[in-house]
Structures are given as structure tokens and as C-alpha cells.
Amino acid sequence: MSDNTDVTGPAARDFSPAEHAELALLLEVAGTPKPGNVDREHDLPDLRFEHFLAGSVGSRRGLQAAEDGAPVGEAFERGVAGMSQQDGGNTQFGCLLLLVPLVTAASAVEAGLTPGDVTAVVEATTVDDAANFYRAFEHVDVAVGDPPEDAPALDVRRGSGAIPTLQNRGTTLYDVMELSAERDGNAREWTGGFRRTFDAAESILDDDGPILDRAARTFLDLLADEPDTLVATQHGSEVAAEVSRLAGDARGDPEEVARLADALVAEGLNPGTTADITAAALFVALERGVAV
Amino acid sequence: MSDNTDVTGPAARDFSPAEHAELALLLEVAGTPKPGNVDREHDLPDLRFEHFLAGSVGSRRGLQAAEDGAPVGEAFERGVAGMSQQDGGNTQFGCLLLLVPLVTAASAVEAGLTPGDVTAVVEATTVDDAANFYRAFEHVDVAVGDPPEDAPALDVRRGSGAIPTLQNRGTTLYDVMELSAERDGNAREWTGGFRRTFDAAESILDDDGPILDRAARTFLDLLADEPDTLVATQHGSEVAAEVSRLAGDARGDPEEVARLADALVAEGLNPGTTADITAAALFVALERGVAV
Numbered sequence: 001m002s003d004n005t006d007v008t009g010p011a012a013r014d015f016s017p018a019e020h021a022e023l024a025l026l027l028e029v030a031g032t033p034k035p036g037n038v039d040r041e042h043d044l045p046d047l048r049f050e051h052f053l054a055g056s057v058g059s060r061r062g063l064q065a066a067e068d069g070a071p072v073g074e075a076f077e078r079g080v081a082g083m084s085q086q087d088g089g090n091t092q093f094g095c096l097l098l099l100v101p102l103v104t105a106a107s108a109v110e111a112g113l114t115p116g117d118v119t120a121v122v123e124a125t126t127v128d129d130a131a132n133f134y135r136a137f138e139h140v141d142v143a144v145g146d147p148p149e150d151a152p153a154l155d156v157r158r159g160s161g162a163i164p165t166l167q168n169r170g171t172t173l174y175d176v177m178e179l180s181a182e183r184d185g186n187a188r189e190w191t192g193g194f195r196r197t198f199d200a201a202e203s204i205l206d207d208d209g210p211i212l213d214r215a216a217r218t219f220l221d222l223l224a225d226e227p228d229t230l231v232a233t234q235h236g237s238e239v240a241a242e243v244s245r246l247a248g249d250a251r252g253d254p255e256e257v258a259r260l261a262d263a264l265v266a267e268g269l270n271p272g273t274t275a276d277i278t279a280a281a282l283f284v285a286l287e288r289g290v291a292v
Numbered sequence: 293m294s295d296n297t298d299v300t301g302p303a304a305r306d307f308s309p310a311e312h313a314e315l316a317l318l319l320e321v322a323g324t325p326k327p328g329n330v331d332r333e334h335d336l337p338d339l340r341f342e343h344f345l346a347g348s349v350g351s352r353r354g355l356q357a358a359e360d361g362a363p364v365g366e367a368f369e370r371g372v373a374g375m376s377q378q379d380g381g382n383t384q385f386g387c388l389l390l391l392v393p394l395v396t397a398a399s400a401v402e403a404g405l406t407p408g409d410v411t412a413v414v415e416a417t418t419v420d421d422a423a424n425f426y427r428a429f430e431h432v433d434v435a436v437g438d439p440p441e442d443a444p445a446l447d448v449r450r451g452s453g454a455i456p457t458l459q460n461r462g463t464t465l466y467d468v469m470e471l472s473a474e475r476d477g478n479a480r481e482w483t484g485g486f487r488r489t490f491d492a493a494e495s496i497l498d499d500d501g502p503i504l505d506r507a508a509r510t511f512l513d514l515l516a517d518e519p520d521t522l523v524a525t526q527h528g529s530e531v532a533a534e535v536s537r538l539a540g541d542a543r544g545d546p547e548e549v550a551r552l553a554d555a556l557v558a559e560g561l562n563p564g565t566t567a568d569i570t571a572a573a574l575f576v577a578l579e580r581g582v583a584v
Contacts, residue, residue: 019350030342048502060352087583292342292343
């Protein structure tokens with residue numbers, strides 16, 4: 001880990017993990033340009049900046065619950081319920097899936113949140129956590145792919161209808177994420193030590209300039225490095241790979257990035273999983289003392 | 293009061309007063325164009341959008357304290373302390389001065405917050421509330437004018453040094469606002485039944501389109517209708533009157549408004565009191581069911 005003394009300020013030092021997590025949601029959506037996503041300079045046709053502002057405020061309920069020691073599934077479900085109190089639909093479901101265990105872990109350590117801390121939290125999740133995760137899908141429409149062929153009874157679109165199956169099989173929330181890790185980048189963070197989250201947090205800390213510019217650069221780096229799994233779910237893996245290739249080509253050239261942003265919005269290509277990981281990385285960077 | 297049934301949505305209905313107030317802070321700063329102020333499309337040289345995002349998150353401490361029944365002065369001081377946990381300096385001091393008693397009042401009524409409710413709250417403030425108001429000035433640099441000639445001992449720049457004088461004279465926070473009402477638009481809201489706040493809230497409710505556009509139009513209407521007292525404090529009453537005249541002329545012409553926005557930023561003219569009242573109006577509109 002780098003020495004981050006140089007980037008600390010009076011800034012977010014006095015914020016609690018739940019406050020940092022809500023701020024991470026706000027910084028994520030404000031950072032621009034983040035090609036294909038809502039940001040300070042872009043709305044989508046039915047999903048606008050203000051929906052994310054309201055979603056951030058409502059999410060705080062779940063983030064505070066996590067800080068106060070609620071189980072991960074319960075805190076997540078409360079966060080999604082709060083996030084959904086606006087007219088835009090799903091704004092930060094995936095962000096919360098990453099932020100809730102991160103807040104839980106950060107709240108339990110004195111200082112210096114590590115990948116091991118959050119891995120211990122997600123590995124300790126229970127069948128009840130899985131049940132609340134499924135209940136959360138009833139608050140909002142979430143874009144999801146088909147379930148694994150061997151697990152149709154665990155299709156998240158069943159909502160709480162899947163709970164008896166979870167209970168019969170003893171499926172924890174960590175198990176659910178393992179079943180989805182191949183197709184979903186957020187699940188892969190859960191089962192892979194939040195590798196991309198912590199790597200991107202270090203990039204944010206090592207970067208210079210205003211935090212919103214760092215957020216936008218981090219988003220583009222993450223998108224260039226790995227195809228976005230929401231784009232793959234909605235448009236196929238070839239399109240997702242092409243979007244990443246274009247992001248890599250545009251990186252570093254503001255005009256090209258702006259063109260890519262317009263093109264992705266026009267084509268309805270929304271790299272949402274990459275935004276989720278950006279928010280998680282911003283949280284870790286705030287916990288590690290990046291100044292705002 | 294108009295029938296607002298048509299503008300209610302699933303939106304903010306389930307938010308608490310403290311959640312509505314934090315959302316009002318975020319919607320205020322996001323609404324664009326708000327000539328002379330930070331907004332979704334404008335930063336000032338050392339005061340950027342992200343400072344307001346962090347200020348909103350930190351303000352929640354005081355807003356929640358108000359909702360939970362803390363005295364107005366204590367809740368205000370906690371809000372200002374939380375708001376100040378970012379590097380931009382003063383972002384929402386004036387907003388909090390209006391929002392805290394509004395949240396206190398909204399939390400005490402079943403439904404239908406009225407000017408009478410909030411007037412009862414501010415009239416009931418005490419010497420302790422005044423002391424905490426003065427303490428709040430120690431968290432952040434606030435642009436203020438000279439004190440009334442007959443009250444140099446109550447200069448807010450004295451911070452907690454003024455507290456013995458408050459106690460000796462039995463000066464309540466409402467009394468402090470009465471002393472400042474002539475020169476400060478926020479103090480005038482306190483002593484005048486929050487007239488402009490509630491009028492602007494009705495305009496927001498009666499308006500059409502996305503909430504951020506309504507917020508921007510409301511700001512411009514308020515600015516055109518009365519000179520901004522922060523501009524008057526910093527640049528004199530003639531300049532403040534001229535800014536209002538320009539706002540009135542530009543109103544309704546997006547290109548003229550954009551030109552005015554650029555001109556005010558270039559000249560360092562910041563109609564901050566008008567932004568405070570816009571945030572307060574957004575809060576009342578959210579409480580009355582405007583959809584986000």
C-alpha cells in the first residue's frame with residue numbers, strides 16, 4: 001500500500017463509513033465523463049442525475065444499518081428500499097451490493113480496511129442474508145441475465161419466491177455470488193477479494209487533481225481493462241468487449257472520450273457494473289484519506 | 293395552498309424530514325444554470341461541486357439532530373460542523389440556517405408544514421440556541437457584514453467570544469435574527485414567516501418538468517425579485533440591485549441566462565442567499581410531495 005499522507009486533508013477524515021459510502025455514491029455519479037452513464041454532464045432518457053441524488057440519500061438507510069452492525073443482507077435490502085424512493089428506477093443496486101459489506105468491514109476495524117477484512121464479512125454471510133438479497137429485487141427492476149442453467153429455482157427475478165429454495169439448500173449470500181461470479185462483475189468482487197475495488201482505490205489515491213476528475217479517469221481505466229458485465233448481459237459479450245476496446249483507445253484524449261460518451265448514450269450502452277466498482281473504489285479511497 | 297395531487301409520485305414520499313433536507317441541498321446545488329453559483333455545470337475557482345456534495349452529506353448530522361428533537365442552535369452547530377468536513381470552506385451555512393428550523397417544524401407536525409409551524413419554532417429559540425449559532429462560526433469562514441452599530445459585542449466574527457454578552461442580555465437566536473433582518477435575507481426569512489421560502493415552494497410545485505429545471509427557474513425568479521443580500525454584503529447594494537435587474541432581463545432566455553452565469557462567475561458575484569432560499573423552498577416542496 002502506498003503512503004497516502006500527501007493526499008489527506010481535513011476533508012473526509014471525520015466522516016463515518018456510512019457517510020463515506022453515501023459520499024462515494026454522489027462522487028461516482030458526479031464524475032464526468034463516464035461514457036454511457038449518467039454523470040454531471042449526461043442524463044439518460046428516463047434516468048437522470050436527480051434520481052441518483054435521491055437514490056444516494058435513500059441508500060444511506062442501509063449504509064447506516066451496515067455501520068450499526070445489521071447483517072449484510074438486511075442492510076442491503078434496507079438500502080435498496082431507500083434508494084428506490086425516486087422515479088428513475090434502479091440507480092445504485094450494484095453499488096450497494098459492493099458498499100454494504102465494505103461499510104460493515106470498515107466499521108469493524110480500527111483503521112486500515114483491507115481486502116481480507118471485507119472477504120471475511122462476505123464469507124460469513126448466511127441464508128438469511130441471501131433471503132434479504134432476493135427480497136431486495138422486489139423494490140426495483142434490476143437488469144439481470146438468465147440464472148445458471150443448473151439453478152433456475154434461484155433466478156433472482158423470483159424475488160422472495162426463491163427463499164424456500166435458499167433455505168432448503170442452505171444457500172448463503174456468498175454462495176449466490178459464487179453462482180453468479182462468471183457473469184457478473186460485482187459478484188466477482190465478492191468472491192475475488194474485491195481486487196478491482198482496492199486496485200482502483202490505490203489509483204485514485206495515487207492520482208492528482210480534483211476527486212471528480214480522478215473518479216472519471218478510474219472509471220475509464222476499469223472499463224478499458226475488463227468488459228462491463230452489465231453491457232454483456234444486455235447486449236452480448238462481443239459488444240461489451242468492443243466498448244472496452246473503444247474506452248482503451250479513447251483514454252487520455254478528452255475529445256475522443258467525449259465522443260465515446262455521446263456514442264454510448266445514443267446506442268443505449270450503459271457500463272453500469274464499471275460504475276459500481278468505481279463507487280466502491282471511491283469509498284475505499286475516502287476511507288484511506290483522499291481529500292475532497 | 294394549491295392542490296398538489298398531480299405532482300406527487302412514489303418519489304420522496306417515504307423520506308423523512310432530514311432526508312428531504314439533505315436532498316434539498318443536493319438538488320439546489322445541482323440545478324443549473326444558477327448564475328453566479330456553483331451548480332451542475334459551474335465550479336468557482338476554489339469552491340467546486342464536490343465540496344457541496346460532501347457538505348450535504350456532512351450536514352445530515354445536524355438535520356437528523358433537528359428531526360430527532362435537538363434544540364435548533366445545537367442542531368445547526370452540528371450541521372455546520374459536519375458540513376465543514378471538506379476543503380471548499382463554507383458551502384451551506386445559510387441553507388442550514390433555514391433548513392434546521394424547517395426540519396424541526398416538519399418533524400413535529402403530522403402533515404402539512406405551514407409558515408406558522410416554523411415561525412413557532414424560531415420564536416421559541418433561546419439564549420442557548422444563540423450561543424450555539426455563534427459557536428458555529430468557529431467551524432468555517434462565513435462572509436458576513438459589519439454588525440449593527442449598536443451591537444458590536446454581538447459581531448458573529450467573535451464566535452463563542454460573544455456568548456457572555458448573549459447571556460448577559462438574554463439575547464435569543466430569534467433576537468439575533470431580528471438584529472440582522474435588515475441586512476440579511478436569511479434572517480428576514482426567520483422573522484417574516486419564511487414568506488419567500490413558502491412562496492417559492494408553491495412555484496416549484498406549480499411548475500412542470502424535471503425538478504432540477506424547476507430549481508433553476510426558482511433561483512432566477514427569487515434573484516430577479518429581490519437583491520441578494522450576500523452580494524450586497526460583499527459588493528454593495530447597488531451591485532446587488534444591478535444583478536437582480538440583469539436576472540430579470542435574462543429570465544426566460546436560456547442564452548441570456550447562460551451569458552449572465554458566465555459574467556457573474558467571472559466577476560466573482562455569488563448570490564448565495566438566493567441559493568439558500570432556493571434550498572429551503574425545495575425542502576418545503578419535497579415535504580409537500582413534489583416528485584423526484
